[in-house]
Amino acid sequence: MAPNNIPVVERLQGLVVGASLGDALGLPSEGLSRQRIARLWPGPLTHRFIAGRGMGSDDTEHLVFTALAILKCRGDTKLFQTTLARHLRWWLLLLPAGVGLATARALVKLWLGWKPGRNGVFSAGNGPGMRSSVIGAVLPGSPDLIILYVTASTRLTHTDPKALTGALALAHSAAWIRAADTPLEELFLTWESLSIDQEWRNAVSLIQSCHGAQVSVSEFAARFGCTRRVSGYIYHSVPIALYAWLHHRGNYSDTLTEVVRCGGDTDTVAAMAGALAGLDVGIHGIPTPWRKGWCDWPTTQEYLLDLGRHLAAFDPSSPSASIPDKPHWALVLPRNLLFLFVVLCHGFRRLLPPY
Template identity: 45%
Template structure:
């Protein structure tokens, strides 16, 4: 079960990321006119490509394999990967993550490289901890280490904790119990996370009332799109998950239709729901439609299996690697496609 949850989480992240990418930064109304419904890939000749959301999740999974359950070793390994990832000039990297990567290159320790920001970077890579690990205290330790490496604002950490525990709850329960999950989050974040808990309660109440995720986003003042602020991203993503806990297609499309930071919000929702439905629950045409390299779908499948084997006690397993020589060329192609979409948005329909 854990193997399938890990694979579903990684691949669910990739599919949500790739589907949401063309819609990033576009309001819901404009997106409907400019791109149409998010029912297929619209990034590159009806194919999808992944962005930093998936890449970070993969680096976390690789670092978990290398760490062997040791949080300090995980931190060092993830910091090393983040440094080289930044050097390959990925397009669309968040400001806080970019600044923390530069600080790491300037010899800052991983414990001091974080930037005071409440962006959603830690949340976008947090679900894999809940999908892969069983012990809640261990999950919290790894989430905190991952979050503080790039974001030192506690809000970013609290949002990541909520996502990781959602993935664990999604993995472990055939029927999702929103209040049981929320109780775990309350215990984990303490009084400092009171604002987030209030927003999550609003999300639960909205789902119970039958409101759509887009309606809930509008009630938070996000009718023009969900921002990258973690206290905007996480509650809306949780709403999409709770509204469609076992329906990957509906959950992901509903969050993309909210607009804004659509690749990250869809990646988070895809990771949580993917942890619950596994690989088989992700539409096959969406998996087949991802066109990327070196982090291909088959590579991500191998990564998920390697992480599952590592956690099962195989200490000889090695994490799959990527060819560092080809990554900058891939990123250059990705940048050209992103720029094309940027120029396309200057033209009608408005």
């Protein structure tokens, strides 16, 4: 169980850094089956992206863009949506290596003249989940505002109601963590109330029963139908992220280790689980070697910590908000080309033994 006396600033820093490290630690395993991951890397989870260091992908970038939009909008959800849309539009031109098909199509529509909020495509991918935990974390006492923000964020890329349900589940979970001392049963009821879709309610019921029986994350994934890998379908990725966080609550490293071992969309699922686990334990509950292994730029760890400080001071009713200096996004293209080269090297490495 995570302590509830952690300062807010440490919690928000834990969320931002926790999500980014989940992204970085899960990235080398993305798309692999759990069996292949076990053969390639039988030891403890560590940074394996480049020379024992880790870099973030689209999961980290979407979270940063969402945080910056929250800070700028000062409670105006329309401004939030247009600001986030602007960040994502320019981001697409910088050749991000991990952009999903649905997200790419939605952002192309923005460039072709569609209005933000009308450009989304019908998809139940997990893109909106990358952006939602931070919303719940900064608006813990405003459930109606959480719904407005998450809906605005989700519909920028995905219009399938399932995408909104999954994103809201993560946001409300983050708000529940911030509330502290609220019974777990209330969180289960909140999840169940998000949709009348029987598939979603079955997922919530399975989380409850497996949590009560203390079933492992791998066994939960198997019972959930993800025996080889976790897909990018939001009704798969979000329940497994939620269960991993809940099952290993208070232990960030175990949460991420078990998520990555499940295979599949490991970077996104680990980023979603890492956001909740990091918010729960705070920045000092995240293993120092993993934090020191972050080597990305311009989204350095110092920048992520500063972003967490600004989020902790956010007040939606304030007429002004403190916004951190923007990273030098114009210089991201060389970084993305290096990132793409490393990703291709990983692809070739996967063709080699052990099988």
